[in-house]
Amino acid sequence: MRSLRDRLQGIHRGARESPNPTNGPEQPHALPDGFEEVITDKGTAHVREQRCPSSSIDASAVRDVLPFLLPAEKAPYCVSDMLFLDLETTGLSRGVGTVPFLTGVAYQDGEGIVIRQFLLRDPAGEPAYLEIIAETIRERPYLVTFNGRSFDLPILDARYMLNRMARPKTRGHYDLLHPARRLWGALLASCRLSYLQEHLLYCSRDNDIPGSEIPGRYFDYLSGGPASVLDDVIAHNGLDLLAMVGLIARMAKPLQGEGHWHEHMALARAAADIGQPGASATQTERALKRAGDDVQYFQTLRLQADLHRRTGGRPAGVPTWMLMISLVEAGISVGSDTVLPYIQMAKFAEHDLGDHGRALAYTRRAIQRIHASNVRDMALLEELEHREGRLIGRLRRTFPAACRCSIEG
Amino acid sequence: MKLEQVLDQIGSNRRFSEQITSWVRLPSRPAQYGEIPPLHMKLCSALHTRGIRKLYSHQAEAVHQVQSGKHVVIATPTASGKSLCYILPIIDRILQNPQSSALFLFPTKALAQDQRTKIGQWISSVGGGIASYTYDGDTPADSRRSIRHAGQIVITNPDMLHTGILPHHTKWVHLFENLDFIVIDELHSYRGVFGSHVANVLRRLQRIAAFYGSSPTFIASSATIANPRELAEGLTGRSFALVENSGAPTSKKHLLMYNPPVVNRELGIRRSAILEATEILHQLLANDVQTLAFARSRVQLEVLLSYLRQRLPNKVIRGYRGGYLPRQRREIERGLQTGEIRGVVATNALELGIDIGSLEASVLVGYPGTIASAIQQMGRAGRSDCPSVAILIASSRPLDQHLVTHPDYFFERSPEHALVHPRNLLIRVSHLKCAAFELPFTREEVCHDHEQQEILDYLAENRVLHASADRWHWMAEGFPAEEISLRSASTGNVVIIDRSEEKPSVIGEVDEFSAPMLVHEEAIYLHESTQYQVEHLDLKERKAYVRRVDVNYYTDATFAVETAVLEVFRGEQHRYSHRYFGEVRLSAQPTTFKKIRFNTHENLGWGRIPLPPQEMHTTAYWMTLQESLTNHFTDGEVESGLMGLRHLALEVAPLFLSCDRRDLYAVAQVRSPFTGQPTLFLCDAYPGGVGLGESLFTLEDQLLRTCIDVIENCICSDGCPSCVGVPSEVGAHAKALAFRMLDIVMGER
Known part of the structure; x- marks a missing residue:
């Protein structure tokens, strides 16, 4: 006759053996x-x-x-x-x-x-x-x-x-x-x-x-x-x-000025998120100094420009975007987002200056950048081409047919 | 043409009428009503708005019983309005006391979603304000929190309760502190291994509820089975009041039993049920009778569907398989309601509570395996005032052949016992671990249960629990609920991995013992009516790799099974035979497998299974033939008779057990080392058993009488697959010998 214990052992193969079962629960x-x-x-x-x-x-x-x-x-x-x-x-x-x-x-x-x-x-x-x-x-x-x-x-x-x-x-x-x-x-x-x-x-x-x-x-x-x-x-x-x-x-x-680029960036973003642009600016300044390579430098500029735009409106971002564009055009490898400063400048030209010709030029340079790159964001390209079309339309209405060939060229 | 005219046509066509073994006309029965019990004002006016002035008698009785604090199980036919029996008292209670909460359990996610919609409609008709949620694997993480805090009605399935709710009960304080009701819908689906697991989950649930000071009332609803109250009590450990007399009206109904014509009398071969079904469905559909047909497998479904579409190109006929999305289901439901869809060929996927409105005809192509399923499928026709018809087309399986001459199983009392065995040691130990994880066991709590104490002590010795002065604490790493699947057998399962797609996926599990039989290399494994071929079985890693195939055969493994009796629990001695129930050791040595063609059962080839034997301890019923009987036969005759009995008993036993043939192993020993006599064992296929052995011990008389009946009514001359098996396998004259043996055994009872 098999006891319950035998049956338990039968189903419970591989159970851990107690190494020292003598010390029962009564013994504290x-x-x-x-x-x-x-x-x-x-x-x-x-x-x-x-x-x-x-x-x-x-x-x-x-x-x-x-x-x-x-x-x-x-x-x-x-x-x-x-x-x-x-x-x-x-x-x-x-x-x-x-x-x-x-x-x-x-x-x-x-x-x-x-x-x-x-x-x-x-x-x-x-x-x-x-x-x-x-x-x-x-x-x-x-x-x-x-x-x-x-x-x-x-x-x-x-x-x-x-x-x-x-x-x-x-x-x-x-x-x-x-x-x-x-x-x-x-x-x-x-x-x-x-x-x-x-x-x-x-x-x-x-x-x-x-x-x-x-x-x-x-x-x-x-x-x-x-x-x-x-x-x-x-x-x-x-x-x-x-x-x-x-x-x-x-x-x-x-915060005391001795951080890594990543840390300054994180703090700059955190400060921006809670609406402390002053602290954020300090951190981006430090991040610019700590940037280890062109890519990091470019990313920091981007954050800085964004911060300026948020506090001072689009015109406040212009100097930084222009700097970014000069880096791109100098052929410095800056990773992704190379078209971003062009787009921002196009918006600035269109909405703040009312200069559709300049806006069109930035837009076209952005499109060229995308075509030149091996990674193509098709949605972005479509958006830019749409913008291009719209700007051409504006220019046509503004200027007589004389200008047409230069716009379309 | 009207349905009854179509039926007249079929009845007067000799092509069909000669095959109809029985034609039962069930008269229409008017509704019987009961008074609406006292309910909250809002609920009364909601009933009023819906035009419900009275409840059916069983609904009124159920609500009354629930309101008087009893646990209630409602076992009335399909479409008799069972869900109202729990929706009314629960919404009533929540309206009286908005703190009150209820837990609804459905066996599948699809069903839970369907019911939630229904419950939602009732909630909005009482003016809203009751929060009901489904909580299952699909519930997004961010809504889980609000469900835990605010849900008054939580709708889930046993698996989620087991792994997602109980082990985290401290996050469900609101639910457990106010838990007044637990609804168990489709009670009959909780049987066998699954049911035994669920019974343990429900004990854990009650233990947690008690910890938070609540003692919920159970409301269960079941299809018609022989023992709904016993099942409810076995699952929950509580006493139940049974409500089983339906007051719902029924329309006039024709029940036709149809046996396909004999092709070869000697070998007992009949024409395929699929081909016959095509003829009959053609008659119905061509005369514009809206019809639902049930096929036994996905392959059958496809075959039937293509035959019908060829012959009736102008009719819209749809297939309905498992795994359809709610949107597709709604589309079919709508198509049937508008009448655009004239016919649906379905697998069992359609069986569970899905609302497709009322059809005129339901055709069952082969017996679905349980009486409860058959009744549910037949109940799909005849939901309105019009007459309807249900037709069962028998396959050549012994049970089909038996049932086709016994239509009363389908409208008198069901013979089927849904069994659970919560005390199965393997299952019980697993859930005691989960329970200890959820809440330490106190000595006081288990002082009346010696076995439980012993298990807990054993687990403490093995460092799963820690025994302190008055408690056992869970003291191991891991999460025990995740190691146990409610739907499949033991720990140490073999996982079945589908390599058809680029990314392999797990499609199922089989227990270790059955693995060599079910997923040996080259075996065809059926999952949700899809065929897979096993490419590689790695027993060491417990993995079987399969690939989707589309073939016209299935495989059947032959294995030498031996049994050794370990312990006798019960025994009863008669003059010619003894019967026993006890514990046995089964060992199975797989040898070969056959490829068998669907429908014709033609043998298409075979192969060897080079695998080691498997062992398992389980419970069994066995019958010995005493010398007083065997003296009348030669040794060879005893062997043939016994082999024939083995084949037959294995086929017939599921009729009483609400189980599948694969849930049992049958072993015949001409001279058993234990009994010393010719012995037939029917063993539970799950380690430790889930109650099948004990039930067969109790139901032996019914089992043997049915075996006699099958032999008597079988057309073959000397044994065929529809009775005792073919002579080349079981021996010559097995049919006559088995009959004589049974006749002598039963003669004295």
Whole structure:
């Protein structure tokens, strides 16, 4: 007679064998180094606190750069209200079964950065664990995360819901992932936090545990493995928190005039988007100086001209467009958009000067440029030919037949 | 010409009349009404506006039962107004309490879309203000958020519930906190493996609802099957009230059973059903009777359609296959309504609840495989006050041959039991993982279910769950719901990849055990009525590569199946035979395959299948022939009789189980190592079984009586595919021997 267990084994081939099943759930797991018990209303939680007196949140960076990059979020009243937060979880899926077993936060007090890490010693202790996290968030309700909008915060929300607890109210949330992509997406091979830390903050993560091994470490711990299996995870979490602190300061660097072309461009666009032309102009000036090649230079000019046009009307863009045209005509390789300054000048000639002849000339030069190029935007070509036809029509009405041959020639 | 005149013509034409095995005239029946139960004022006036002064009796009863808080299953014929039975009480509740919400489950996305339109019409006729949404794989990401927060009526399918809603229930707080109703439409489609999965999904759903403090009422609607209440209860684990007496009026209806003429009596060969169908459809269409024909496969459909178009070039006749876009469906529906389209040849795709209005005639070219399907297809004709006709043209399959002389299956009680087996270990374990992912199990919650406790402990030992003092927590990586498909069998399925297009696409899966039989190299694999040929089977990588083909044959693999009994759950001893239900180990060694021509079943060639044997544990029913019986026969006779019985029982069993022949394996052992006697096994083809074995154990008498009936009524002289199989395969005199054996066995009962 086959027992249920035999049948289970039959269908469950390849199941993981428990390495150390002797340590049952009754035996509380040992705590990793530095963790202490804290009593909450909902039971005992486990916290480790570390001070980093030498580091601090760069208050001026926060004040200067975040309004550009995260304009939708209200600025914090003061840096000490900010809470950097990062979760280590049992998996990457966003379903309700993913458990954030280690929550790290970092904040600043009078003596520098404090890192506090909360460990879910056993899933049964989740209410106390969530309670102390909630208390911490309530004290500093401006969160800073890296991809927290779509990962960390929804996961935490689900845990509060599952435990029928109110989720702590936050007053602001700075998710640094999107600004990071904006600044460095085109510059770096990856926008992963650890990668940014290594390549922008020059902080080595050589001994860092790969993210894919993190869930397994916790499972080992829960099934009776030594507390030290978590050490690497705890260190990893601490590094991530410090990386976020460092990243804000690093984001502000181009504002002080020492950035990469990509960074200045991103900031110039961001400033233009929120209606700060002055700041945007400063950044384009810097980008022009930092342009690594003709293509980048040309792109910067384009942004600059656009900015001028937006603030001062079409005539304000003219000097820059003329400069762009001279670059194109000098045969300098400027990448795509070579026809753009011609089109803008044609519009300027037609609408601002009323000089249809000049407008026609620019339009025809634009058409020639398209024909000369190996990449042909047919829609654009059609639009230009339409414009050409219209201008010819205007000129015919304006001038008598005498001019016809020269127009059509 | 009027329909009845056309029928008179057919009836008086000897070409046809001699083949009509039965002609039943079902009289028209007036509507039976019930009082409209107390409903919200707006709903009353909406009914009034639509000219509904009274409800049919079954609708009134269903609404009343729902309002008194019972779970209700409605099992009335096609087009009897079943959807009103749930639309009314749900809209009523939401009008009384706008917080209230309801979840609607439909087996397919197409059906969900159709029903949403219907529900939307009712919502606007009560002045709007009720948010209803479909939530499925096609729902754009940006609207998902608003559905989760605002939807009072959420329309989805079990698959989406399983992977998209339950594992994210914390985002659906509004729905779950206020969940008053769960509608399960097309209940009968949740049977077998799919049904057993859905039963577990519904348990997870109730568990999550309970977590948020709601205990929803189920309203289910089913086609006519033998056990709607049992099925509803099996699927949900709740007790149901059954509403099955339809009060909808029916028009006068002719039911014709038609058996194609005999071509070779000795070999039991009849003329092809397709050719006969062409003749009959020609008669109907030429006389301007608007007709719907159902073919068994896409190939059949195409053949029939081209024959008809050749013969009736002036008539508009359309094909209707699976995978049509809503726009194309609307176009056909409209064409039928305006009368522009005179005929439609469809596959089963048209079966599920799609509204094509009323037609005068429905012709079934071959038995569709289940009584419920047949009744639904027949119900496509006769939705108005005019008389209508439904014609079943039998193929040479044993069940077709049996049914063509037993029309009462289609208007008396259905013999079909739709079965689910939620406790199938493989399925259950998978869903317990999903449930633990969704919410930790408390010891208290499972204290009455020893098996569940043991499974949870086992999963904890294997580090899938973590057992703390009073709970089991999900403690593994991954997303368990995504590893389980509700529609196909076990984990470790072989994925079928179509290489016809430049970009290969996955078109289906088969379980590991069946893979060597179904997708061996050169096999023809049918998917949504399209034929594919297998080019390469990689069992290690669990992939079968196929390419679309258009051939006139299918393949049938031969394999040596062995069974070993592992455990007997139930047994019953009679004088001449014993019957058992238990657990067996099946091992199948594929050997060769045959290419068989459609319709004629002609053998076009064969090939070897060089693959290793496959093993599976499952449940089975088996029958042993005792010495008191075998003493009357020589060893050779026992063998032939048993082989004949094997062929026949496998063909007949689906009649009682609402399943496909491929859901069962039949094994005959002349001397079983376990029983020591000649033994016939019918095994569930799914690992662990989904209840087919146990059901056959219970229904053995009916099964064997039907086998006797098929043999008695078969025209062949010494066995043919329509009864016990051909003598060259099952042995000489198998027909007579099987009959005598069955006669002795049943004689004492």
